[in-house]
Amino acid sequence: MEEVRRIGDELSFSLLTAESLRAAADEAESFKAECGEVGKQVDRLAQMLRTLARLVSGSVQIYDRPIRRVVVEVRKNLERALALVRKCKRHSIIRRVCSITNAADFRKVINLLESSNGDVKWLLSVFDSDGDGSFGGGISISLPPIATNDPILPWVWSLIASIQMGRLQDKIDAANQLGSLAGDNDRNKKIIVDEGGVPPLLKLLKESSSADAQIAAATTLGFLASDQDKVTAIVNELGVPIIVQVLGDSPIRVQIKVANLVARMAEHDAVAQDEFARQSVIKPLVTLLSLDVFLDDMQSSKHNSIPSLVQMNKEIGRDQSHKSYKSYTSSLSLYRDTGGGTGSRTGPYHKKERENENPELKHELKVSCAEALWMLARGNVANSRRITETKGLLSLAKLVEKEVGDLQYNCMMALTEITASAELNADLRRAAFKTNSPAAKAVVDQMLRILKEVDSPTLQIPAIRSIGSLARTFPARETRIIGPLVMKLGSANQEVAMEAVVSLQKFASPENFLCAEHSKTIIEFGAIPSAMKLIRNSDQKVQLQCLILLCYLALNASNHDCLEQAKVLTAALEGADRVVGFQNVEFKELVSKAIYQLSLYNGGSHSQMLAYV
Template sequence: MEQESRIGDELSSSLLTAERLRSSVEEAKSFKTECGEVGKQADRLAQMLRTLVRLVAGSQQQVYDRPIRRVVADVRKNLDRALSLVRKCRRDNVLRRVCTIINAADFRRVVGFLESSNGDVKWLLSVFDGDGGDGGGGGIVISLPPIATNDPILPWVWSLVASVQMGKVVDRIEAANQLGSLAGDNDRNKKIIVDEGGVPPLLKLLKDGSSPEGQVSAASVLKVLSCDEDKVRCIVNDVGVPVIVQVLSDSPVRVQIKVATLVARMAEHDPVAQEEFARQSVIKPLVTLLSLDVFVDDLEPSSKQHSSIHSLVQMNKDPVSKAYKSFKSNVYSEIGGSGSGSGSGSGSRILKKERDNESPEVKHELKVSCAEALWMLARGNVANSRRITETKGLLSLAKIVEKEDGELRYNCLMTLMEITSAAESNADLRRAAFKTNSPAAKAVIDQMLWIIKEIDSPVLKIPAIQSIGSLARTFPARETRMIQPLVEKLGSSNQEVAVTAVISLQKFVCPENFLCAEHSKNIIEYGAVPLLMKLIRNFEQQVQLQCLVLLCYLSMNASNHEQLEQAKVLTVLEGAERLASLQNPELRELVSKAIYQLSLYNAGSHSQMLSYAGP
């Protein structure tokens, strides 16, 4: 109401200026013909301004004010120009008229300005007094006002946004679709839509549960607009996150698909959006939707060949069965009621029935969108990663990686990679989510090892290898089944896979790992040294440097291992010392320590051999 009052005041002020102009025209003593033409334009303008004031005052909904403010500002400026010119014609003193330089060209210019203002206000009336009913605007206005001369996109956006905010349902949907098409053309159009207040009407349409088609259109446009941090922040600042989370919980599947994708885009581009979504509890409904049907027909653990005997035994124990059953029992009860209070009762039952009746393809698309949203929420965010693990999301993600393929498997795998990366940097999360006896942790590790060993896809192998490396500090010394697959990947024909394996193995043998000595011996025993030497000989410098780091750790932790001597690692490190000297000081120091350690062992071995030989 305050906003509409301010608009009314601005319109009333312009109307008052138009009436003053009319009075000044009647008092003109010179250029009466030209002043009369100005008066005609002022009359037309005053009449349309009165109509516009009535429309704004009588509107039953919030008026979209951006075009009104812009047009009225130009109208005020043009009226002031005309008033200043006409007032000069009131002077009846001949000398004063001679000293005041006025000519017909000045009037032609002012009349042109007033004609443009009349065209602009007429266009405003067509936008706000269309066949829309409810005291608001109507259909989309295709014509462009004179103000569009410099930027025709701007009035088009105004018309579409006004229709989204004040039109009939069918017009709102059509306008939203056109905004999405316009936004998809280029980034400048996106910026204009956001700057001109397009986000609040779209959020209003998204919130309107009476039209799922309108919700889909609104979510699609907002997703296109969520292309960088600034635009996403505008959606957050317009209190869009609570609306999005509520719609995700309470809407039909086709709407949830678009909204989950919107969550992914916003979380991808803005860390503030990541935090705000978590604060509004979006993770629980996402995990729940992702888990639809995951455990319904498969409560028992998998009997796939890639699962170890140990894991099969563990998965059949009571705690795990309880975990599966508990998770299943909560799946449907949680859908539709998270945080909004509107997902209970008959509405929730209707939504559940609709979901049950959806085709497998639609359900699959929903899971793909939810998995991507979880991935983006977890990316670089320890708190969100912890929240996913607290919802038993690890178990669901691992099962989907096992059962599904394509984009759904990839998104779940990337989510797990982000969670393991967060666990690597946060000891509390590592201890809580990846305990040795945790069924969810066992399931995750089993799937990662299976992908590394069996799946012939670098796109999948790389995040799986990174995940095992991130969990290096969680494995006891006796647990060696993840080391051999990583060592084998050192010989991969794909350079990125090989380098990722090198980096993951570094995390097993770095000084921060308490069991670095034991892991180093195991890595050497599985044949890592010859493969590293081959990588150093055959690949570019960046690969060589990563291999040198791993060789240095192995040399420092297991300098007495005979394979290091047989492979002449000391000679390689001494030759690389000059290369290392060109790099950062930490690498140079690491190479020097490894050379020193190997030299001590070799010197000791040589002295021992001389003592056995005798004098």
């Protein structure tokens, strides 16, 4: 209402100026014909301004952006015309000589007033009243004079006004058209955000009873969420709580678009990541992703007794209050009735719709939820911890095992981000990836399966990276991890081989408490010949990483027979003088330490090489 009052004040001031201009035109003593034309223009303009003022005063949800822009220009043009017409009154001879007025001045003023008439007429076409106090908010395809140099602007104004003030079908059509504009280029997205397009889209998403309207709003917001500034605009309009609410209380086809929106916002803005976590978006995402997975496990189990179901609850990390069969089944019932959320107003409808939904749509929902979890976990330790505190790890691992395509890839990337966070955070590593944890074991098993059975660099690279991130969690006896990594040193795909080298470094790094034991295992699996081959046949980046790995092995297992037989020191020196990284002080120091360590165990043959360095 305060906004409406301010617009009303602007319109009132413009009307007063128009009345003053009309009176001045009637009192003109010179250029009477021109002043008469000005008066006609002002009469039409004042009539339309009064109509516009009535529309504004009768609406509680007026879209004010174009009104403000137009009214400011109208007032400027009226004031300029008033200043000119006042010169045409009877004055002394001296004043008439000092204030020279000609017909060209009037032509300019009349053109400005014609433009103002066109602008206000366009506003009335956008804010069209149905005659019963409600506004149609029709989409205007005309071009107002104020936006001749930028035709996109009035189109955006018209669409936003329709979303905010129109009938339901008009809102849907306008939201879809706004999404098409946003999808064209970044400039259109900026105009939509700057002109206040986000609040009506969020309102449409939240309050609409139409799934089509919610889909249109979520899709358009997804297009807008293309960089940090635009995502921040959505967050600042309190969009995150609305998005989370709709995710938990909507039909599947709406949930797909909303999950995609979560993914886009989390991808571009760390603040959005944290805000989504505060609004508890992770739990419904994991639930939507994993419910069918665990229902399948229950149906396929040969022991559907109460104790076995209780044990399943323990394994998937459910809360203590849900560790009984009664709680488990009641929670599943709640999920089915609410579509994955609580407080649903249309639970039975969602239940029936979900049961009759085609498998492709359910699969698409899982793809979107997996991507959202991936983006929420990316570079965010706190969100990774929240995912592990649900049954998220086990769900992701099972889907990596059972699925293919985008769903498998998104789940794999989510696990890669979680393991990367575990590498950085010791508390998360100890809590989520304990050796005896079923979820951690499932994750590692799937990573190893990918390395052994799946011939796809797209999946192998994140699998290798995940194993490397967990290097500190493996005991010395866990030798089954090392073999597949060493095998990948010989991969035809250089990026896969590079990732394998980096992961093996994390096992052999002095920062790993078991580096000595792991280094011996790496050597025994034949890593040295493969590493030397990579040095000979790869680019400088891979050569550098291979040399670092060989230095770690030399430092940790310098008395191992394989080092002398393979002449690792010679390979390191021959490679080092060709690698750009050799100029790096830290790398040069590492090579020197490795040479010195080997010289202690291999004596004379290496002393001359030490002098060479």
